[in-house]
Amino acid sequence: MSTARFRQSRPMQSVGRGSGEQRATEMSDANEKMRAEGLRLYFGKFAAIKGVTLPIVAEKVTAIIGPSGCGKSTFIRSLNRMHELVPGANIEGRVLLDGADIYAPGMDPVRLRRRVGMVFQKPNPFPTMSIRENVLAGLRLNRIPFGDAHDVAERVLKKVALWDEVKDVLDRSGASLSGGQQQRLCIARAIALEPEVLLMDEPCSALDPIATAKVEELIHELADRYTIAIVTHSMQQAARVSDYTAFFYLGELVEYSDTNSLFTKPNDSRTEDYITGRFG
């Protein structure tokens, strides 16, 4: 991959933890699954994101933190073009997925979303479908051939550590589960399509602490195989689950670095104020 494409200054240092195994000669750019470049996003005349350049490192968890209204949710939605559902949304700059601009004219947002999946704030299983059907929903609706329905459901539900809890009630409605189980079901539904990137928009904000812990553990495990970007308003959560953290404030990226450094020695005074609880 040409490094010229990424010659714009990369924000802060981004030394991955456990980078010892990485091929030392290769630029860490090669590990960028996605990258926003000079991204500006407007809703009508309102600028929600004001020029953000941010990498999403492959097979790592990138957390995006910041106070309400800082544009973190908008940003993550722009990574699979979900923000386009809002009328009047406008974008400038580029978002690269494996080096290709997802806003290029030839890029179909529908196909893009099969590669870049999303989990939302509120668990949203399809109420008319059973648990099994919820898991298979993406495959069925997109007419993607899969083998035996039961086998696929079992495999995916095991991945999200939900199998033991629901294996006897697969025909029950997805809405009959508890909030935390519903959220893990939604994660199962998203990863059943084997996306390359998984975006999570405050996936635990509607869950109790125990359910939150389970989902966080799951994020940790999924990071082995998936590239994950997670928006959270909980700094503790960012510290617990992520490898890299980006701090957004008023639509700007204030600071990005590996999670450890960001929380222990932030470079920007605004980051420090935020993580020490002086505002937000």
Place this chain on the structure above:
Amino acid sequence: MAYLQRKAVDYLARGLCVTATVVAIIPLVSVLYYVARAGVGGLSWDFFTNLPAPVGETGGGMKNAIVGTLILVGLACSFGIPLGVLAGIYLSEFGDSKFGRAVRFAADVMSGVPSIAVGIFAYTLIVLSMRRFSALAGGFALGVLMLPTITRTTEELLRLVPATLREAALALGVPKWKVILRIVLVTAAPGIATGVMLAVARVAGETAPLLFTALGTRLWSTALDQPIGALSVQIYTYAVSGYDDWHRQASAAALVLVALVLVLNIGARITFRARGESR
């Protein structure tokens, strides 16, 4: 003191509500009671299997009118339901435009148009151009009457489907048209079915728009381009006649009509509840 006062106000307000409810239900229940009491005497096997007896003779049935009503309602549904549901989908999913607002307004106005005016519309459009009264014209009039109700209920119910479900499906890389058909419409289906049934129930009893479209006949006819019998028209004709036997039959027909609507309603509810209530 304050406690007793609060209690007293509570009882008073609640009492008023209960009274109002009872008063509102009285006409409904008494209509049903009266129709059942008056109609049950005229019911017999012959009523369902025989054609009307020649004028002057007693006996005979309303087979033609029962089948006629079913045909008319079927015709109305065959274009009223798909057209109404599709228009509702348009309004809910794409209707935030000038055109959408105009359609919504037109639908609201249309639901207030007297049914006899719709009958005149069907008469002008179909009866005059075909040069005869026909089942087709009657079905058309009833279908037009159904349209605004179905359109607006479909729209309202689709809007009730949470945006988070649409988002969930879109995020799975499902195209918008499929999201609407397979997720949004399916989620709203039980409610839409209820709305459709209300519209069907309403038109099944319509008389005025049929008088000069389907016309009504005492003969057996199922041809769509010929005049056809209808329970409501038959009730009207029999009720204003001078024969006791016809009065009895009109009452029986009224009971059959009410029962028909009830059965349709309950049937639709059960069918769609089975799917919607797995929640």
